[in-house]
Amino acid sequence: MRLWARVLLGLWLAVVPCCGAIWSETVFADDNSSAVASTAGTISGTITDQEGALVPGAKVTITRDGAAPVTVTADEMGRFTVPGLAPGKYTVEAESLGFSKASKVLVVAAGKVQQVILALAIEVQQQQVEVSGTETDASPENNGSAIVIKGAALDSLSEDSDEMTQQLQAIAGSDPESGTQFYVDGFTAGKLPPKSSIREIRINQNPYSAQYDQLGYGRIEIFTKPGTDKLHGDVWMRGNDSPWNAQNPFVNFQPAYHLFLFDGDLNGPINKKASFFTGAYGQNSVNQAIVNAVTLDTTTLQQQSLVQSISTPTTELYLFPRVDWQWGERQTISLRYQLGRNTQTNSGVGQFALASQGLNIDNTEQVLQFSDTQTYGAHVVNETRFQYMRDRNNSTPVSTDVAVNVQGGFTGGGNVAGLTKDNQDHYEFQDYLQMDVGKHDLNMGARLRGVRDSNYSTANFNGQFTFASIAAYQITEQALNICQQTPQNCPTWDQIFAAGGGASQYIQSFGNAGIVASMIDLGAYGEDNWKVTKDVTLSYGLRFESQTQIHDHADFGPRVGVAWAIPGEKNKPPRAVIRTGFGWFYQRFPSANILQAERQNGVTQTEAVVNNPQFFPGTCTGLTGNCAASSAGAPTIYQINPELRAPYTMMGGIGIDKPIGKLASVSATYMWSHGEHLFLTRNINAPLPGTYDPSDPESGTRPMGTDENIYEFESEGASGRNRLAVNGNLHTKHAGLFGYYMLSKAEANTSGVSSFPSNGYDLHDDYGRASYDYRQRLFLGGFTRLPWRFGINPFIVYQSGAPFNITVGQDLNGDTIFNDRPAFATDLTRSSVYATKWGTFDAAPIAGQKIIPIDYGKGPSLFIANLRVNRTFNFGPVVPDPAPPAPAPAKDAKAPAKPVKKEIQRRYTWGFAVASNNVLNHRNLAAPVGVLGSPLFGQSTSLSSMFGAGSPDRTINIETFFQF
Numbered sequence: 001m002r003l004w005a006r007v008l009l010g011l012w013l014a015v016v017p018c019c020g021a022i023w024s025e026t027v028f029a030d031d032n033s034s035a036v037a038s039t040a041g042t043i044s045g046t047i048t049d050q051e052g053a054l055v056p057g058a059k060v061t062i063t064r065d066g067a068a069p070v071t072v073t074a075d076e077m078g079r080f081t082v083p084g085l086a087p088g089k090y091t092v093e094a095e096s097l098g099f100s101k102a103s104k105v106l107v108v109a110a111g112k113v114q115q116v117i118l119a120l121a122i123e124v125q126q127q128q129v130e131v132s133g134t135e136t137d138a139s140p141e142n143n144g145s146a147i148v149i150k151g152a153a154l155d156s157l158s159e160d161s162d163e164m165t166q167q168l169q170a171i172a173g174s175d176p177e178s179g180t181q182f183y184v185d186g187f188t189a190g191k192l193p194p195k196s197s198i199r200e201i202r203i204n205q206n207p208y209s210a211q212y213d214q215l216g217y218g219r220i221e222i223f224t225k226p227g228t229d230k231l232h233g234d235v236w237m238r239g240n241d242s243p244w245n246a247q248n249p250f251v252n253f254q255p256a257y258h259l260f261l262f263d264g265d266l267n268g269p270i271n272k273k274a275s276f277f278t279g280a281y282g283q284n285s286v287n288q289a290i291v292n293a294v295t296l297d298t299t300t301l302q303q304q305s306l307v308q309s310i311s312t313p314t315t316e317l318y319l320f321p322r323v324d325w326q327w328g329e330r331q332t333i334s335l336r337y338q339l340g341r342n343t344q345t346n347s348g349v350g351q352f353a354l355a356s357q358g359l360n361i362d363n364t365e366q367v368l369q370f371s372d373t374q375t376y377g378a379h380v381v382n383e384t385r386f387q388y389m390r391d392r393n394n395s396t397p398v399s400t401d402v403a404v405n406v407q408g409g410f411t412g413g414g415n416v417a418g419l420t421k422d423n424q425d426h427y428e429f430q431d432y433l434q435m436d437v438g439k440h441d442l443n444m445g446a447r448l449r450g451v452r453d454s455n456y457s458t459a460n461f462n463g464q465f466t467f468a469s470i471a472a473y474q475i476t477e478q479a480l481n482i483c484q485q486t487p488q489n490c491p492t493w494d495q496i497f498a499a500g501g502g503a504s505q506y507i508q509s510f511g512n513a514g515i516v517a518s519m520i521d522l523g524a525y526g527e528d529n530w531k532v533t534k535d536v537t538l539s540y541g542l543r544f545e546s547q548t549q550i551h552d553h554a555d556f557g558p559r560v561g562v563a564w565a566i567p568g569e570k571n572k573p574p575r576a577v578i579r580t581g582f583g584w585f586y587q588r589f590p591s592a593n594i595l596q597a598e599r600q601n602g603v604t605q606t607e608a609v610v611n612n613p614q615f616f617p618g619t620c621t622g623l624t625g626n627c628a629a630s631s632a633g634a635p636t637i638y639q640i641n642p643e644l645r646a647p648y649t650m651m652g653g654i655g656i657d658k659p660i661g662k663l664a665s666v667s668a669t670y671m672w673s674h675g676e677h678l679f680l681t682r683n684i685n686a687p688l689p690g691t692y693d694p695s696d697p698e699s700g701t702r703p704m705g706t707d708e709n710i711y712e713f714e715s716e717g718a719s720g721r722n723r724l725a726v727n728g729n730l731h732t733k734h735a736g737l738f739g740y741y742m743l744s745k746a747e748a749n750t751s752g753v754s755s756f757p758s759n760g761y762d763l764h765d766d767y768g769r770a771s772y773d774y775r776q777r778l779f780l781g782g783f784t785r786l787p788w789r790f791g792i793n794p795f796i797v798y799q800s801g802a803p804f805n806i807t808v809g810q811d812l813n814g815d816t817i818f819n820d821r822p823a824f825a826t827d828l829t830r831s832s833v834y835a836t837k838w839g840t841f842d843a844a845p846i847a848g849q850k851i852i853p854i855d856y857g858k859g860p861s862l863f864i865a866n867l868r869v870n871r872t873f874n875f876g877p878v879v880p881d882p883a884p885p886a887p888a889p890a891k892d893a894k895a896p897a898k899p900v901k902k903e904i905q906r907r908y909t910w911g912f913a914v915a916s917n918n919v920l921n922h923r924n925l926a927a928p929v930g931v932l933g934s935p936l937f938g939q940s941t942s943l944s945s946m947f948g949a950g951s952p953d954r955t956i957n958i959e960t961f962f963q964f
Contacts, residue, residue, distance in 0.1 A: 041108035042083040043325045044329060045116035046068065047074045047094050048229065055120055056199065056226065058096040064088055067725040072378060081329055082378050108189035113329070147171065147727075147738060149781075155868055156578070156781045156793035158917075159238050159261055159959070160283070161192045166946060170201050170779050170797045171740075172218045179211065181219045187369055187387045188428055188449070191340060192222065194281035196234050196263045197320060199225045207653075208561040208581035210525040210541030211432070211443060215585050217671070217725075226324045227275025231268035236961040237261065238246070238915075246921050246954040250292050250942065253308050259285040259957070274325040283316040283342075289350035292941035293410035294470050294934070301478050303470055303935065310349045310358070316342040338367040346398070354412045359400035366390040379436040389426035395419070402463045402619050405820065407809035408934020409470035418458035425452045443541075446524040451591050455599075460607065462616075463508035463619045466818065468809040469933040474645045475501030478614060493614035504810055504818075506613035507636075508620050512603035517595040521547035521588050527559065532955035535565045535574070545586050545646065549594045550569050552645035559583035573659060573911040579669075582652035589644065589679070593713055593753055602637035602708075607814050609636045609709055611697035629889040636709040636816070645715050649675040655725075656667055665726040671721075678717030679753035682760045685710040689761050692958035700814045709816050716763060717750030739796075746770040749854075755816045758854070768853040769803050776800040789873065789911075795866040799946070804927040805853035808843040809934070821856075822932055823849035834932050843932045859927040862944055865920050870913035872958075874906040913959040921954040 047058040055078050062082055063069040074080045074094075086110050093103040102118045158164045169180050182189035200223050206217030224698060240259035248254050265279030291308040318340040345362075346358035371385045399414040404411075432445030434691045465472040479501060483490035496502050527541025539561040546553045561581030565574035599605050608620060611634075655669030685708060687700025704710070722745050729738035749757065749767040759765040778798040785791050805819070812820040823845035825833045832844035838857050918924070925940035943953070 037096075041085045041087055042081065042113045042329075043085060043090065043092060043106060043108060043116065044081040044113055044230075045079070045092065045118060047078040047080070048117060048119050054093075055096050056223075058120070060093050060118075061093045061095075062090050063093070064090050070378065079332070081375060084378065087144040092116055092118065094120060096120060113190070113868070146205045147203045147729075148200055149203070150246060153736060153738075153781070153783055153793075154195060154198060154201070155791070155870065155913075156783060156795045156866075158866075159195055159236070159263065159915075159957075161194065161281075163917075164195065165192055166219050167795065167797075168201065168203065169218075170799075171781065172220055179215045183219070183221045185222070185224055185334075185336070185369065186371065186383070186385055186430065189222070191318075193224055193320065193338075194263045194279065194318065196236055196265055196281075197224045197277070197279050199223045206539075208539065208559045208583045209559070210527040210543040210559045210583075211445065213523055213543070213545060213586065213588075215583070215649070224322070224336075225265075225267070225277055226322070227267040227269065228278040229269045229275065231266075233266045233962065234961065234963050235262075235264040235266070236959065237263075238957050238959045240955055240957045242952075244956040245952040248288070248309075248943070249289055249923060249953050250290050251307055254288055254309050254952075255311060255313070257281070257286045257288050259287075270323070270325075273327070274323065276321070276323050278321040278683060279319075281316070281318040281320075285312065285314045287312045287314065289346065290938075291352075292355060293352045293354065294408075294475055294936060295354075295410050295412070295518050296470075296474055301474060301481060303474060303690075306354075308345055308355070310355050312344065312346045312349065314342070314344045316340070321942075332373045334369075334371045334373075335365070336369040337345075340365045347395070348415060348417070352410050354410055356399040356401070356412055356885060357403075357415045359395045359415055359417060360398065362396045363391070363393045365392075381434045383432050383434075384431075385428075385430040387426070387428040389424075389428075391422070391424040391426070393420070393422040393424070400462050400466065402617060404465050404467070404473075404617075406467045406470050406473045407807075408929050408936060409473065409932030413464075414462045416460045416462065418461055419456075420459070421456040423454040426450070441529040441531075442526075443528075444524075446522065448520070448522050449516065450520045452516070452518045453591055453595050454514075454516045455595055457599075458513050460509040461513070462509060463506060465503040465613065465616055466507075467502075467507040468504045469931075470935065471933070472501050472504070476503070480616075497612060499830060503613050503616050504611070505816065506610040506616075506620075507607060508607055509600070509607045510620075511603075515595060515599040516602060517549075517591060517598050519547060519549050519591045519594055520588075521545070535567055537563045539563075539581075545588075547588055547646070550640065550644045550646070551642055555586045555646050555648070557584040557586055557648070568912060576659075577657040578654070579657065580652070580654040582650070585649045585651060587647045587649075587679070588914040589640075589646065589713075590753060594640070597638045597640045597713065600636070600638040602635065607636040609634050611811070611816075613816075634707045634709050634816075636711060638711045638713070641712050641714045644713060645677050645680045647715055647717070649673050649719075654901050663732055664728070664730040666726065668724070668726045668759075671722050671723040671725070673719070673721045673723075674746070675717070675719035677715040678719060678748070679713065679715055679751050680717045680750040681711050681754060681756050682714055682716075683709050683756070683817065684712045684760065686760050686813065686815035689759070689813070692812075694810060694812050694814075697814075713753060717748065718763075718767070719746065719748035719750075721746040721770075735782065735784035737780065737782035739778070739782075742777040744773070744775060744777070746773040756815070756819060758817075758819050758821060759813065760815055765851065766854045770806075770853045771803060771855055773855070774799050776804055789871055791870045791872075793868040793870075795868075796862075797862070797864045799862040801858045801861045802927060804857045804859050804930045805855050806838065806841065806852060806857050806930045806932065809931045810843075812845070821852050821854065823851050825849075834937075836932075836938055838938075841932060851904075857928065857930055857938075860925045860940060862924045862946060863920075863922050864918050864924065865922070866915070866917050867919045868913055869912055872909055872911035874884065874909055876907035876964075879905040879907060907964060909963040911961050913961075915957045915959060917955045917957075918953055923953055 006133060011034040011572045020325045043062060047055040056074060058074040059071065060074060060080050061069050061071045070082055072080050072082055087108055088107050090108055092106055093101060095101045102120050104115060104116055104118060106114050108114050157167055172180065202221040204217050204219065209216060212219060238261040242257045261283050263281045265277060267277040269275050288309045289312045291306060291310060294303055295306045297304050318338065320338040322336045327333055341364045344361040347361050348357050349355055350361045356765055368388045371383060375381050395417060396419055397415040397417060401414040403413040403416045403657055427450045429448045435442040476496060479491050479496045489774055523543060524547045525541055530538045532538050541559045543557040545555045563577055563579045565577045568575045651671060651673040653669055653671035655667055657667040659665045685702050685704045687702055692700035723742060725740055725742045727740040747765045747768060748770040751771045757763050757766045780796040783791060783793045806821060808822050809818060809821055810820065822841035822843045825840040825842040826849055830842060832842050834841050834843060841852060845851060924944040926942045927942045928940050929936040929937050933935060
């Protein structure tokens with residue numbers, strides 16, 4: 001055993017002394033006892049399917065008369081090794097979901113390694129979705145809310161990796177509070193791999209594990225396919241054309257659009273101990289972004305509705321080769337590389353954003369991954385991983401004109417994002433050690449990540465005017481038109497503002513466009529899954545986290561979970577499993593905000609904020625000219641609070657997993673969480689409450705005595721949440737169905753690190769319904785196999801209406817943020833009163849009126865039913881069945897079973913499919929416009945983009961695929 005591994009083992013034994021005796025008897029004896037080494041034998045083997053493809057994760061059981069069975073799990077290359085066996089005759093049996101069992105009888109000799117290959121036959125019409133709750137036991141990873149999707153069940157997911165990302169988030173039931181953690185082959189993921197390269201997806205495994213920084217609910221682990229020992233390949237294509245789809249309800253005429261995707265891979269052996277897997281994924285599409293806004297007619301300057309369809313071409317190309325190599329009997333090495341490039345024209349256009357807001361994007365990503373898995377005997381596994389990710393992202397605006405943002409109306413002019421060249425380099429190193437010590441499953445490890453971000457950005461260098469309403473913009477344009485037509489009658493700016501016109505704010509940045517920022521974070525953990533009794537498992541662990549660039553450098557997160565399997569009848573599975581757990585989970589401060597604080601620090605860059613500017617449509621050339629001459633040209637800087645600390649969420653839960661016969665299971669889990677020190681941004685030099693008059697931009701007493709805005713990243717937010725989740729699954733040889741229902745209530749006073757409070761001096765004003773508070777969620781997915789090789793895959797998502805914030809479109813307290821809310825009206829005669837279906841509100845609150853709660857409005861619900869129907873054809877040479885298992889001993893002989901008619905398997909498979917998103921053509925609308933005074937207030941002006949919903953209501957895709 002390697003020296004560093006021994007050091008780690010020694011450290012762990014110092015923490016858990018109760019296990020020392022057990023460990024010394026079981027593991028160290030293998031290294032130090034020459035007598036054992038000289039007499040013991042080893043069984044080493046590989047699990048394949050009947051075509052020679054490797055079967056990772058198969059369960060292997062080795063039995064001998066008079067001895068306890070030994071059970072191990074094959075690695076991702078389908079290999080296993082069991083040393084320390086006494087000489088004699090053994091039965092080796094392998095099983096995996098979707099395959100028939102296979103077994104062989106071997107004779108183990110002293111000091112020898114007995115090699116074996118077990119080929120598993122594919123069960124005809126066997127379901128390929130596993131919900132861990134169907135195998136009810138007290139192990140942490142088999143919690144009832146865990147889902148494992150593979151094989152035919154993967155067909156229910158979208159082929160588009162972006163849509164598949166949203167679908168997996170829906171299945172996991174995750175949201176901004178609990179977060180979504182994507183891992184691909186153990187690495188922190190960027191873009192998800194193509195579906196054809198995915199072996200299986202695990203969701204919500206072991207929720208309170210100390211190995212992960214975030215709660216297991218919302219953790220999505222994706223495992224890709226290794227190469228096989230026979231040549232295999234897949235080719236898949238998908239097409240979509242606008243005549244097949246439903247018309248977008250917001251436009252009378254929609255120009256043609258289309259989509260073409262292709263995906264292919266080739267894999268096979270390099271030699272007896274190495275294999276390769278290489279694939280490619282590409283997309284070429286022309287979509288339509290729908291503009292639905294209120295603008296002014298260029299001739300009459302009257303308000304008019306603008307509905308427009310803008311073409312947004314997109315291309316993607318990804319290449320992903322992989323090599324796996326078994327080095328000796330103990331070590332498996334994997335090397336992966338991914339190269340991806342995507343381009344998009346007119347990104348950012350749609351809804352209020354006019355065509356001039358378009359950005360042309362060109363992104364390139366390269367990923368290099370290395371993993372080394374070492375096994376030391378049957379009880380110790382160590383895995384070392386390294387990942388380097390190189391991102392080069394560029395965006396160019398269609399226009400560099402000054403931007404015009406009309407609240408509730410439109411956003412025109414140039415895009416404030418400006419020209420951006422972002423070069424990011426991510427590094428990630430992991431090392432995990434797992435030891436099986438009697439009743440203890442001991443795990444420890446660490447993850448070290450680093451990012452360097454070299455960014456060039458001219459964001460907001462063009463400047464932006466903000467108008468409180470389309471009426472204010474109209475009055476301004478009409479006044480300027482008079483000045484142009486009859487200069488002698490030109491009104492003054494004071495007259496324009498008195499008439500209700502004029503921009504409320506002007507913002508422009510100045511300074512150096514280039515900046516470099518870096519960050520490192522570390523996470524280390526140790527945990528023990530202790531089998532206290534055969535029915536009770538206690539999981540406990542501790543995680544340590546730290547990061548640079550903030551004040552807080554040491555965060556400890558204890559985790560604990562208990563599972564009790566209620567015993568069933570003799571030789572029967574448990575009646576149910578009751579689980580409970582609790583833990584602390586920390587968040588990291590994002591590197592993007594570190595970059596922003598270092599860029600807009602008042603030295604590298606300065607941002608001028610001018611209230612009631614009197615120079616529209618002009619701009620500034622620095623903190624001089626128009627900005628210096630205006631009545632209020634306060635500069636703005638960003639900074640990180642010196643006492644900023646990592647937020648944490650305390651989360652606990654209790655649940656029950658209940659099998660229902662052999663075909664179904666159900667679980668119910670109640671979860672409670674409380675978040676502290678959550679991130680938000682606050683103007684710490686905003687005018688003191690009651691000192692600012694919106695009609696006088698020079699008013700207001702600032703606490704620091706300087707006329708500047710200081711946007712500070714802080715950790716002062718809080719949240720609370722209660723959830724009840726019910727998961728269930730049903731599977732037979734012909735069909736599988738799995739899903740969940742969640743009832744939830746979430747409250748918070750922040751929506752994330754970039755959100756501002758409406759009152760920076762009292763965060764309680766914003767504590768209320770969270771922006772991500774979807775009260776009800778329902779997901780159903782699965783498959784069914786019909787005669788004549790037809791298959792059907794449904795995917796259904798329901799989500800109750802999301803809340804949205806109702807605002808007045810003006811800055812009422814001088815903090816320069818346009819998120820102030822109206823009050824409940826008490827005097828209905830005032831001109832600032834609006835009657836809506838959510839209530840009667842006053843947009844100019846007066847003393848004694850109560851401000852409406854945050855996120856007071858409720859948007860439309862969402863329902864999407866996707867359906868995929870496929871038909872496959874087998875042809876070519878017949879694939880021979882594997883050798884039958886060895887006959888059972890005479891004493892175990894049973895009456896011969898009835899012969900089962902098996903479908904003939906052939907070398908080649910060709911198929912086609914029709915897949916429809918939103919097959920019922922249900923209209924899923926986006927959140928309504930929440931700005932009082934907008935002609936569109938309370939109306940949804942676009943379709944929802946969640947879970948694959950998009951430009952049209954219903955889409956129909958034609959697919960074809962070939963496998964060998």
